[in-house]
Structures are given as C-alpha cells and as structure tokens.
Amino acid sequence: MKPYENYILPGLEGDEGQKRLKSLITALTVAHSGRANPRRLEDPSYAFWGMIFDLIVSDLAPEVISCAQFRVYPSQAQEIDLDVSNQTVHGREGAESIPDFVHLAAVVSERKQRGQAPVKSWPELERWDLLTISRFGLLTIGEIKRPAPRHHADRKAYQEDLLLLQQKSRHQAEAQAKTALNDGRYKLEGSEVVLIAGTGDWWSFRYFKPGQEKLPSSPPLRKDRDMSKRSGPHARSETFKRYMDIDSAYMELPVADINDAEPPEGEWSGLMRFGTPASNQRLFVVHRKIKLLKDALTVINEPVTDTESQAEEDTVDDGDDIREYEHVDDYEYPGGLGSDPSDDEDLDNDPLDCFFEPHWEAKHPVVERMAREKDSEDESNESGDKREGSEDKSGGSEDETREESPDELDTLSRA
Secondary structure (H helix, E strand, O other): OOOOOOOOOOOOOHHHHHHHHHHHHHHHHHHHOOOOOOOOOOHHHHHHHHHHHHHOOHHHOOOEEEEEOOOEOOOOOOOOOOOOOOOOOOOOOOOOEOOOEEEEEEEEEEOOOOOOOOOOOOOOHHHHHHEEEEEEEEEEEEEEEOOOOOEEOOHHHHHHHHHHHHHHHHHHHHHHHHHHHOOOOOOOOOOOEEEEEEEOOEEEEEEEOOOOOOOOOOOOOOOOOOHHHOOHHHOOOOOOEEOOOOOHHHEOOOOOOHHHHOOOOOOOOOEEEOOOHHHHHHHHHHHHHHHHHHHOHHHHOOOOOHHHHHHHHHHHHOOHHHHOOOOOOOOOOOOOOOOOHHHOOOHHHOHHHHHHOHHHHOOOHHHHHHHHHHHHHHHHHHHHHHHHHHHHHHHHHHHHHOOOOHHHHHHHHHO
C-alpha cells in the first residue's frame, strides 16, 4: 500500500465522522441530481465544498477558520456599494474579488494584554469583544465551478467539458490570489497561498506566489455544453452514457513517495476525484501545507506595536460606520434624515445621538464637526427663544405705561 492513500480528513474519524462522510455523499448527490439541480448550477456544490473546507482545517482550530465569500481588495479606501451582487472575479486589474471559500489564520489576543501573545483564557461567547486580532493571514483560496454533465455521447466530450470548467476555476483562483497577495493585510509580498479549483467531485491544486499568474499552456477547448436541457424520451437514450473518469494524462495517480504528490512549482496538479487514493494523498499534502503556513504566521507577518495594534482596532471597531461615509456629503442617515442631523424635527429621538459619546468625539474629526453643528443649532434655537421672550416683555410694559385717552378718563370718572 502506498503512503497516505487511505488518508482520512480530520473530522471524519469515528462514529461522528461516518455521519459527516454520509453528509458529504448526500451533498455530492444533490449537486449532480437532475431533480435537485436540474439546471446544473454552481451553488448546490457549495454544500459539499463548504464541508470539505471545514474538515480539512478542523484540527487546526482555533487559529484557522473556513470562510465563504470572503472579499479581498486593495487596501486603499474604496467607495463601493455593499449591496451589489457578489462577483467571484474582479472586473479590472487590482479591483476586489470574492473567492468562494478561503482559509483564514488569525492569532487572537486579549485587548488589555501587552504584546501579541495568543489568548490564554477564552471568555464566554457573548464576551468575544474582550479579544482582538493581533496577527492575520490568508492561507487558502478555493474557486468552485458547476459540475460537468455526466451524460455524454463519448468520454472525450465529458473530458473536454470538465477540463474547460477546471480551466475557468484555475484562472479565477489565480486572479483572486494576485489581488490578495499584493496587499500586506493578507500576506506579505513573496508569501504563498494554496489554491484549490473544484468542479463537482473533481479538484486540483497548486501553491501560488506573486508573479506566477500565467497558467501553463493548455489545448483549446470548446464551450461547455448545457446537457440539462435534454428532456423527453431521448433524455435517457442509450446513446448517452454516464462517464466518471478521464484520460490518465490529465489525472493524478498514486505515488510511492508522498513528497511526489506535491505539484510542480508554479503549476497546477492533475485532476482527482474525491475518495480515490490519489486524491487522499493530495489531501494529506494540502493539509500539511496549510499547517506549515499557519505555523509560519508569526514569521511572515511584521510585528505590530501595541499602539499600532490598538489604533487599527479602533479604526475597525469604532470608526467603520463613520469612516465609510466621511467623504460622502449626501449620505442618508438612519431614520430617513438628510445630510445634516439637525434636519430632523425630533432631536430627542435622533438616531445619531449614539454617535456623540465621548470616545467618538475624541477620535473622529467627522463626529466632532457634526457635534459642533448640533451644538450651534441648539444655541441658535436658544437665542431665538430669548429674543422672542424679550419682545413679549417689552410689549407688555408699553401697555402698562401708556397714558389713558380723555374718553377713557371720562368713562372711568362716571364709573
């Protein structure tokens, strides 16, 4: 038996692991089902791949987590609409992108503890705010495409459709990695990330560094065909057979030395189907690589001083809402207010009152300006009330001091 060809992902051992394994099988069946996924869409595959990304790092907790739809973008300020539909690849060079899945490594520290040592005593869930992130990195990027149709007239057609979907997945994963690795927030320049391209139960992987964006040359492939449109009596015709394998030239095979399971530098591995010995061996080396990247997090991240770390946390935790809109003059405040909080008639119930706490005023010039405007408005209203009161008093004194007319005196004397 070759080494690690029976490797089992962390979390699949024991009775509970067998239940998770059956859930994986169910998820794959749903993704390929003509009843559950008649349009052969991509999103039903997320159930399977979400579990895979969770399982492969389940023994690396709590430093490593799996995250779906994690947005990566350059560090300069971005004025973007957060309600736009998610796109998994950027539309222009250096713009943001949204990988389907990522693995994030984070070192959690106590806020009041000096330095960046990992937290020793974890609080209860509801007091997570006592902790802060002192080190952070992006370890893995996964890009998923819809399954290839399994019913074809011949194996070559199935193979070409599968390779085309894999090619799309690989290109997008590389573009996403380039965006992430060129920004120091995710990794320092020259660091490495694991890329995984998934298509149904087929997958491939590579290790990516900045400057390695170009894919190896590949033969031209025709457009992926939508076989889900077949219906009627010909849908299950014997002329269409179910194919589950491809030529060995495109596949990875089991190896005698586990180190030979690593992909060539700067290149993608061959394709593998989950559950095969070749796939099990590559899952082992991928898990090993993720662990090495996680362990090296203290080396590849520059040290952050206490002051810098606290300033960064203050910006993210306290100033995120304000910072995002501080250059937008026509921002509509909560509650339907205009660009100025004083536009609201009911200042006692002003939703912006929560922004005027002392720690906000001390840290954000925008809030200070808004506070000054509000104070000025209050003073203006008070001075207006005083003027009206003085006019009322002066009017009353005129009535009291004016002289009575002769007719009024005659009337008073007769009375």
